[in-house]
Amino acid sequence: MSIFIDKNTRLVVQGITGRDGSFHTKQMMEYGTHVVAGVTPGKGGQKFEGVSPRGEAVMAPIFNTVADAVSATGANTSVIYVPPAFAADAIMEAAASGVQLVVCITEGVPVLDMTRVYPFVKERGVRLLGPNCPGLISPGQSKVGIIPGRICAEGPVGVVSRSGTLTYEIVYQLTRAGIGQTSCVGIGGDPINGTNFIDCLAAFEKDPHTKAVAMMGEIGGTDEQEAAAFVKQHMKKPVVGFIAGQTAPPGRRMGHAGAIISGSAGTAAEKLEAFQAAGMGVAKRPIDFVDLIKARLK
């Protein structure tokens, strides 16, 4: 199976006629995602055309609002490709429309906008992924976002990551070694995002088809340390972790409050230590995931 998206995902694309939105909608259609609707205010009534994996023409009706799109098509998931200035509103519009999952690809959303959006989404019981994330893919079933479909393969490994291209790199190395994935989820690197490592780890733990999890973190903050504590307390499935930025120079300081509130600087060393203390596998290089995961699948 998979987490968050599967064969039953019915997708509405916000910003479907934009440069990025149209390009990636075509890619998603080609992968086999059920793109059931698009939204661009003022273009309601038009159609968006693409091609299915079998080369047949597919079409998605365009609506002026997400609410219209959901009531007409029964969409249950939304993906957002609108410019940063409009992203907060787009997320709230989606969360209010009745979809269960909102994936925001947009990069550069002001963090204070997210302080308003986050409680709005939570109070409605909607899952938000991102912003500033590559989205997610459940190989062979559905892809929502921008992760290249051809680097993935169906298989037993759950992947969760804070970054984009680094995720591709590791998924590609796993696939090349014959190790497929249940789902690959990019949670995004912004300070306030909708879904964190723990949400994904908990979902992978419940998913009967996931046998092991690969997790890619970065320096900064304490999300990885908290994830490690969750692995230790709540997970039976093996987890292998990696931290990017082991050699990054200490950043220019964000004033006094920055250092204090996180309780620590969020260095690679302390994160890797937390992984080890939780009994996780620790990949020193991206390529190390292959052997570490292989050993844990036996």
Place this chain on the structure above:
Amino acid sequence: MNLHEYQAKEILRRFGVAIPPGEIATTPAQAEALAMKLGTAVMVKAQVHAGGRGKAGGVKFCKTPADAKEKAAAILGMKIKGLTVEKVLVTVAADIGSEAYVGIIVDRARKKPVFMVSAAGGIDIEEVAAKTPEKIKYHGVDVRYGLQAYEAMELGFFLYQDVKLARAAAKVMQQLYAAFMATGCSLAEINPLVVTPQGEILAVDGKMVVDDNELDRRPDIEALRDESSEAQSEVDARKHSLTFIKLEGNVGCVVNGAGLAMATMDLVKYYGGEPANFLDIGGSSNPEKVVNALRIITEDPNVKAILFNIFGGITRTDDVANGIVTATKANPLKVPLVIRLTGTNEEIAMKILTENGFSASKDMDEAVQHAVRLAKGGKAA
């Protein structure tokens, strides 16, 4: 983006916070004239984006205008954490009764702006946090309602028992919060918030960090950017939509995506090399971005080899290949180049590179090892 103390104070003053009068000087003579105009003892304070200015000797008390001139002469041009002091703030020296700390930061964990206040203000607030955390009060604000009067009063009473002072401090909390939200900050702090022997509340130092993602919609704040306080190569990179941080090593790195860029630097180090920089060309890169990236990297005389690591998703690898060819035709490289690329349009990219006499690898580890070897003066494989 960091604001200077004097810029943060101007903003706070606009929101009603009481700040000792002061102005900027760029020469000792100006500092003297300003001290004369203020007509009292002054502080001369280095304006650089670095903490620990006082400990570095960049903040001085001056009794007379002549004294201000002399101290300004010593501070202007001095280096604090590698940054040259170009400006000093000349400001009235406040009489200090007590010092408190008041700050707001966007907290990742609570997902809201969080106030931090402490009656133990001054320069050692981190030590307070480490040794006596009970002396700091944290309070998260729901931005949908804003900071309520009772919340501000709770914070005020945490600092002062006296109701008059507590009320005055509560007002400062409201003003700081308003300034924080209106400026698009990720951090704003007043340290110290001083009570004078006369019972007046004054913000004696202020700091603001603005969320870079706010700058597009706040041109007035973007206009406060001080490029003289940043490394020239980083300013140059930003103008071309590249993220660049200069480091001390000799392997120049060009990568798409921050996570992969960091992982590439880590791998350079793993194989015994030292990265010369962090450079993220971002997604949907056009050939011109690559040309600028190569130019910025080759301006660093330490660079002995250049490594491209491109995983094409949104980024089309043929765009990168075209950029490499264009850039090296215009300015032939003096150092060896190692290219790793895979992903979107890689067949086209490989063809472009081969036709122009370049070779490329699809394997990240192989490419990094090769670049490290070349930077050490080894032969091409």
